[in-house]
Amino acid sequence: MAKARATVFFCKECGYESSKWMGQCPGCRQWNTMVEEPAGKVLPSSAAKAGRGDRNRAKPVLLSEISLDEQDRMKTGFDELDRVLGSGVVAGSLILVGGDPGIGKSTLLLQVCRNLAADGKQVLYISGEESLKQIKLRANRIGTVCGELRFLCETNVESIQEAIQERKPQVVVIDSIQTMFREDISSAPGSVSQVRESTNVLMQLAKGLGIAIFIVGHVTKEGVVAGPRVLEHMVDTVLYFEGERTAAYRILRGVKNRFGSTNEIGVFEMLEEGLSEVKNPSEFLLSGRPEDASGAVVACLMEGTRSILLEVQALVTESNFGMARRTAAGADYNRVNLLMAVLEKRCRYDLGRFDAYVNVAGGLKMSEPAMDLAIILAIISSYKDKPIDPSTVIFGEVGLAGEVRAVSMAEQRVHEARKLGFTTCILPRLCLEKMKQKTEGIRLIGVSNVKEAIGAVL
Ligand code: TYD
Numbered sequence: 001m002a003k004a005r006a007t008v009f010f011c012k013e014c015g016y017e018s019s020k021w022m023g024q025c026p027g028c029r030q031w032n033t034m035v036e037e038p039a040g041k042v043l044p045s046s047a048a049k050a051g052r053g054d055r056n057r058a059k060p061v062l063l064s065e066i067s068l069d070e071q072d073r074m075k076t077g078f079d080e081l082d083r084v085l086g087s088g089v090v091a092g093s094l095i096l097v098g099g100d101p102g103i104g105k106s107t108l109l110l111q112v113c114r115n116l117a118a119d120g121k122q123v124l125y126i127s128g129e130e131s132l133k134q135i136k137l138r139a140n141r142i143g144t145v146c147g148e149l150r151f152l153c154e155t156n157v158e159s160i161q162e163a164i165q166e167r168k169p170q171v172v173v174i175d176s177i178q179t180m181f182r183e184d185i186s187s188a189p190g191s192v193s194q195v196r197e198s199t200n201v202l203m204q205l206a207k208g209l210g211i212a213i214f215i216v217g218h219v220t221k222e223g224v225v226a227g228p229r230v231l232e233h234m235v236d237t238v239l240y241f242e243g244e245r246t247a248a249y250r251i252l253r254g255v256k257n258r259f260g261s262t263n264e265i266g267v268f269e270m271l272e273e274g275l276s277e278v279k280n281p282s283e284f285l286l287s288g289r290p291e292d293a294s295g296a297v298v299a300c301l302m303e304g305t306r307s308i309l310l311e312v313q314a315l316v317t318e319s320n321f322g323m324a325r326r327t328a329a330g331a332d333y334n335r336v337n338l339l340m341a342v343l344e345k346r347c348r349y350d351l352g353r354f355d356a357y358v359n360v361a362g363g364l365k366m367s368e369p370a371m372d373l374a375i376i377l378a379i380i381s382s383y384k385d386k387p388i389d390p391s392t393v394i395f396g397e398v399g400l401a402g403e404v405r406a407v408s409m410a411e412q413r414v415h416e417a418r419k420l421g422f423t424t425c426i427l428p429r430l431c432l433e434k435m436k437q438k439t440e441g442i443r444l445i446g447v448s449n450v451k452e453a454i455g456a457v458l
């Protein structure tokens with residue numbers, strides 16, 4: 001008779017299961033991701049049990065029979081969060097909130113719970129990391145809590161399942177999936193199989209009972225939610241809470257959303273009394289901007305449906321070593337190199353002898369190509385040591401031939417710039433030609449290549 005295996009190996013990235021260790025995972029081709037875990041038998045009945053009894057057997061229905069209730073979307077009391085979620089929390093959805101430790105995940109979700117409870121919803125906050133006293137201390141900081149908001153300190157998934165089935169709350173928060181464990185699985189909490197199977201039970205509960213469940217997930221050094229990638233596949237929505245720990249503001253970014261768009265961001269500020277929304281991020285990002293400094297320009301970028309103005313800075317200095325240094329903070333490093341190559345080849349600037357440092361002020365990470373022209377003009381402004389008029393906004397994509405290409409939603413970008421008091425806008429000529437209505441109070445300069453753009457501002 002074959003001997004039962006004591007351990008199995010799992011890939012940390014994709015959850016691939018194997019009986020022996022391998023350097024490279026055959027599932028996702030990543031190296032050194034296999035970890036050993038005790039082979040616990042997963043009883044299929046346990047996961048399936050979760051929603052049973054409360055769920056009738058599903059019948060196929062016609063599309064026309066499905067009613068879309070607006071009430072299915074619960075407002076969290078934070079417009080920024082609602083927008084990232086796609087106008088509110090969908091009942092029966094599973095939402096994963098990832099982020100570095102101390103970034104404010106627990107604070108955000110506690111505030112969301114408070115708002116939902118004040119709105120008459122039944123909310124259950126389950127913490128596996130903090131004691132009730134710690135939660136109370138935090139709650140005192142964020143203000144009064146009223147309504148049906150209950151707390152539970154528990155890490156055993158079976159007990160959590162019972163508590164949820166008994167109380168039938170509308171919203172549940174699981175503060176950190178990495179602390180949850182199932183007794184029928186022998187590996188430690190936080191391991192691949194525990195995280196996956198615990199999430200499985202929660203998913204059954206969410207779908208079976210129509211409960212919205214927020215799951216907090218820790219982030220590994222590489223910046224992905226710890227545990228297998230399958231976790232991201234299982235949930236409906238994945239949000240990342242990010243930002244520099246030293247900076248006051250935090251960005252909530254959707255990376256997966258079955259109920260909305262994924263390129264929306266929400267901006268929050270961490271205050272003494274918890275998180276508060278930043279309704280106008282442009283004003284926030286441009287505050288404290290140096291006027292009349294060379295190498296600083298204002299770009300207009302789109303994040304989802306919202307336009308954001310931010311400052312792009314460049315510092316170009318003569319290199320002391322044989323090899324010029326280039327760094328890019330907040331912008332794509334390779335893109336900066338490419339743009340510098342365009343400047344050298346197409347505009348004949350001798351940048352090879354110069355170090356260049358490009359920075360997006362405020363610590364935002366941006367990858368929109370509409371930032372290209374702003375980066376180019378910041379570099380040339382610093383190279384020539386000539387400041388660009390501080391009331392100018394710049395956007396446009398730059399191609400390898402040095403041409404300035406059109407970008408989307410030009411009108412909205414111009415509108416945002418005018419709203420914040422900017423008087424000049426450098427934009428791709430194609431965008432200017434396509435604009436239906438000319439905006440009053442702002443001078444629009446259309447450019448078709450990099451040389452023209454440099455001529456227009458310097
Ligand atoms: P927390 O929500 O515990 O982070 P996470 O759950 O993501 O690990 O956030 C903790 C940080 O936020 C901590 O450094 C203190 C700070 N903070 C405030 O500045 N103001 C507040 O009102 C609260 C509750 C926390």
Ligand code: MG
Nearest residue numbers: 105106129175
């Ligand atoms: Mg926490």
